[in-house]
Amino acid sequence: MDTSRPLSTPRAQSSLKTLRASKQWQSALRLFLSYTVLLFGAAFMLFPMLWMLSSSFKPTWQIFTDPPIWIPQEWEHVRAGNTNRMLSLWRVDVDGESRQVIEIGTRRYTTVVDGSLLQNLQSIPGDQIGEAASTLVGTTLLNVRPLVSDSATQVVALARDGDNMVVANLSDIQAAVSRLPLDEVNAGERADITVEGVEFRGREVTTDAGIVQVIPLGPESALTIVGPPEIAADAILVPAEQLQDADFASIGDTELRLSHLVDDTSATPYVTLSLESWQPVINEEAVDTLAFIAPAQLLGEREIVPVGPNDVAMQVTEYTPEGDEAPYDVTILISGTASSLVIPADQTNSLRLAQLGGLTSARGDSFGRIAYRVQDGFVEGEALNSVALVGDPRDMALIVPQTAVTDAFDVSPDQMQRSTHTEFRLDGYREALETKVAETQFPTFFKNSFLLVFLNCLGHVLSCVVTAYAFARLRAPGKGFLFLILLSTMMLPFPVTIVPLYELFRDMGLINTLGPLFIRSFFGNAFLIFMLRQFFASIPRELEEAARIDGANVLQILWNVIVPLSKPAIATVIIFTFWWYWNSFLEPFIYLSSPELFPVSVGLNFFKDQYGTIYFDRLIAASVMSMVPMIVLFFFAQRYFIEGIQLTGMKG
């Protein structure tokens, strides 16, 4: 081969160019592939963690939505008048503008066909008809099906006829269908309608056109009337039985039902915002301090009267104390056969009504032998109160005068979306810290974990430094053999010692104490001894000589020379110990049975078993909190983690 041939010939230059181009192309490809791998890897590693972090700030309902809500949101509410009822705020698009509204009323509709206008019925085998699709015909929704044989022909199924379906052509039925309010259809008299020999079950309904016999077809639909949130300010709460149906007010394509109050001579029309069960509640504190148990024989006739500044209807009776005290009126909070929980009638300032839906997580409590329920964290405006559920719930209506309902309009419910704002909610964290897990709370678990970590670190540092120094520096017969044993114990699977260790610690009386979880650390750890030995071996011997000549003993040399030089290695021992014992689960799980001794890992699992399917937000928040110490340690000491791992993983 002629090596002296210059590269400057045109041919060589061009091939060099292609070579360079292909090299460039190759390195671009490689860079692209590299970053693809990195991004996929990072997504796999980082995404679950970010999701978890974000979920820890969400209310429970938001954690498992489809599509996922990435940034925590909070539902928005407006207070109804001066009640403690919060009305949901919704968002509706009106002419491209998003408006915040409250729901004022909803009317349900169904599609019916006028029996007298029905014609040209056919009976077709069911398998000849395709899937139904809800289709808007004029202003009416209809379930329309294509024919399998001829998809251009669309029919509407009216009834079953054995395996066949009685259908009408869409074009024939179009003029006969209309949308009627569901309540009116259901209120109509039943009527059997026979068309072309087919019998239908229909209803007789009064419409603008007079009395017609209709066949309900479905599908059902609804129209919701919404209005500006300011309407809520005028809301008042009245007992449901005081409402009297009046006429309708027309709004858009639908109507709003109006009512009068029974005793209202001015016949002011009202609009009903909600009709719900409301529960009398009283501050738990008032029960604790003012209520008492009255035997039935000391109580007089009962009467239901409005009580307290909020006029809550409660049973009131006269109480005759034993002794000389004069009788006085009491309100019965919880009624029992032998005795009742009562409170003096003039001590009922905090008695009020609360909508039952807000009291769903009430806990049981008892006063003497009388059981009642208490809702903690009941939201009233800005305040969170503990309230006792007393008396009997009753149906109440939240109403506003029709005059207050301005700018109302109708929308289909599927166009309404809950109004939300971004909010990083800390309730999950707060509740996770406060929730009692078998009389123990999370801070106790953290305290236990830190204590365990501290004791193990202390044990490991003391025992491993000494042993490692001996293996690194001192000569003795049998050392090589012992070092081999030390190394081999690193590979030894620990399950084989589980049972005898349990037995051993039981004999020492240490079951259900922290003992078994840290004592062994004071007797060294093969991995850490090996790591320290490697480090000590790299320290020049000369540094010790001076101290030795000065007459220092081994411990003095260790303390004055080796330890100051080995701070990074000792830091690694501490960090690894922290890592292992913060996360260790099986051993504490085996040895501990009292929750007040649990470290975080076992406590978290315990919490999960008890509440994992209810309090998602709390469990996720608790998980995040359990990770925080490790993550903080990692960011401050990443170098030690990585160097420690490299040191032991690079053998071979």
Add this chain to the structure above:
Amino acid sequence: MAALQRRFGLNLSSMAGREALTFYILILPWLIGFIVFLGYPMLRSLYLSFTDYDLLSAPRWIGFRNYERIFRDPEFWQSLKVTLIFALGSVPGGTIIALALAMVLAQKLKGVNFWRTIFFMPSILSTIAVSILWLYIFKPEGGLLNIMLGWFGIEGPGWIASEQWALPALIIMSWWNIGGQMVIYLAGLKGIPESLYEAAEIDGANGWAKFRHVTIPMLSPTIFFNVVLAIIGALQIFDAGWVMTRGGPNNATLFYMINLYERAFNFVQMGYASALAWILFIIIMVITVLVFRSSALWVFYESEVK
């Protein structure tokens, strides 16, 4: 003391003798710990494995009956199968992912430390918290994974609620934990002398050939060592299985250690559990020895060339 001196031929008044004495005093804590907390328990558990023992009454010698019962117990075979499948999925998959990430990071890209932090972080976190996280990601209804699969028109399986998919779910989760391996491979890759690649290039090796003939052989001792550790770890998996599925559904994730734990601490069959522990111990030793033996075929030790 005199006996000790004769036995080891030591003279404690000499320098060497004093040094040896110091050595033994210094390692005494470890030596005691080794005997009390490792040596004795191992022998004790071997003995217990031949007994019927409920912790309350004295162990009763029953010969090989525990072992006979174990080998006839379908739960044992199920747990062995599940654990081996887990190891077969988790170890090679994890090794490949760790190796791929390490190789990419070894190419002098920008922000190596940043990427390394991201990949390493999951492996420092508590298995319990991580399991709770993945429990929710694998949730069949509303879980993040199935929602995201839905975007591609895939109807996700029931994952941990499904007999068929619970084990794959746990395997996938185990790949989240490869940060430690990756860090080790990265360090190993950086330790390969540049000159070897240059030499290969002069010989006309392309990217794949360099990987095949330089990277893999040079890294094989490290890979080997970590594969052994990963296998030992995978065969002893407990935490994740316990938190996520507790062996279910229908024993589909009944890991060996879960079975052992339940025998020992729920049924208090300490003899039976000791026998299970010894079988696991032997299985791990056999696999380790097999891997060591096979290593001659695929692990390249530099000293061989010298």
